[in-house]
Amino acid sequence: GDSVTQMEGPVTLSEEAFLTINCTYTATGYPSLFWYVQYPGEGLQLLLKATKADDKGSNKGFEATYRKETTSFHLEKGSVQVSDSAVYFCALSSNNAGNMLTFGGGTRLMVKP
Amino acid sequence: GAGVSQTPSNKVTEKGKYVELRCDPISGHTALYWYRQSLGQGPEFLIYFQGTGAADDSGLPNDRFFAVRPEGSVSTLKIQRTERGDSAVYLCASSLQGQMNTEAFFGQGTRLTVV
Numbered sequence: 001g002d003s004v005t006q007m008e009g010p011v012t013l014s015e016e017a018f019l020t021i022n023c024t025y026t027a028t029g030y031p032s033l034f035w036y037v038q039y040p041g042e043g044l045q046l047l048l049k050a051t052k053a054d055d056k057g058s059n060k061g062f063e064a065t066y067r068k069e070t071t072s073f074h075l076e077k078g079s080v081q082v083s084d085s086a087v088y089f090c091a092l093s094s095n096n097a098g099n100m101l102t103f104g105g106g107t108r109l110m111v112k113p
Numbered sequence: 114g115a116g117v118s119q120t121p122s123n124k125v126t127e128k129g130k131y132v133e134l135r136c137d138p139i140s141g142h143t144a145l146y147w148y149r150q151s152l153g154q155g156p157e158f159l160i161y162f163q164g165t166g167a168a169d170d171s172g173l174p175n176d177r178f179f180a181v182r183p184e185g186s187v188s189t190l191k192i193q194r195t196e197r198g199d200s201a202v203y204l205c206a207s208s209l210q211g212q213m214n215t216e217a218f219f220g221q222g223t224r225l226t227v228v
Contacts, residue, residue: 004155036219043117044156044204044219089155099208099215100146100169103155 002027006090006104013080013111021075021107023064023090031092033057033066033073034101038087047075047088080111115139117220119205125226126195134190134223138207145188146217147180148204156204162188195227 006023013019025031035047035057048057053068062077073090090104118137126132138145143164148156158172165185173179177195182188192199202224206217 043221046216091155099144099217100158100161101148101156101217102158105153105155
């Protein structure tokens with residue numbers, strides 16, 4: 001079945017550091033890929049998505065490129081801020097009825113001033 | 114309301130009791146999903162509704178879990194004979210159509226603790 005693996009946290013960075021959170025997936029067909037973010041005390045929010053190979057999703061300075069050859073969708077940001085501290089979830093949706101999401105285990109990011 | 118609303122936000126119950134968790138999706142969203150998130154893990158799919166019908170309930174762990182959406186809007190997740198292993202955050206999400214590339218909007222969840 002479908003699965004998503006992402007690097008375990010917590011990831012602790014200083015403000016303005018470069019961020020990478022690795023995500024790889026296993027799926028049949030051609031899934032859509034997502035990054036969701038959960039800020040403290042809030043619900044899951046869609047951060048960015050990519051729907052086909054080589055697409056790049058971007059939002060709020062974050063980027064991720066859909067790499068079919070390596071089955072990866074790594075999240076990057078060039079300069080993190082304290083306000084980026086949150087838990088980040090990589091997810092996929094296979095080309096099936098219903099568009100259900102399969103999530104990775106989440107990576108907690110802590111950014112220190 | 115503007116977003117997906119879940120009530121209660123917290124629920125503590127004794128082992129063996131029955132609980133109901135409520136989800137109010139975004140108005141007009143035909144697709145509704147329930148997920149379960151255990152501590153330190155990502156959400157796991159439970160059930161998907163398209164309108165009033167459960168289109169996919171393959172994620173329900175056993176027959177103690179049941180969900181309804183009688184009028185195609187509000188949904189209730191029902192858990193019978195609760196066990197300590199049912200303790201988790203139960204998330205509800207809705208989307209406009211439930212099709213590929215349609216964004217799912219999540220509620221803040223109900224934290225269920227079975228003691």
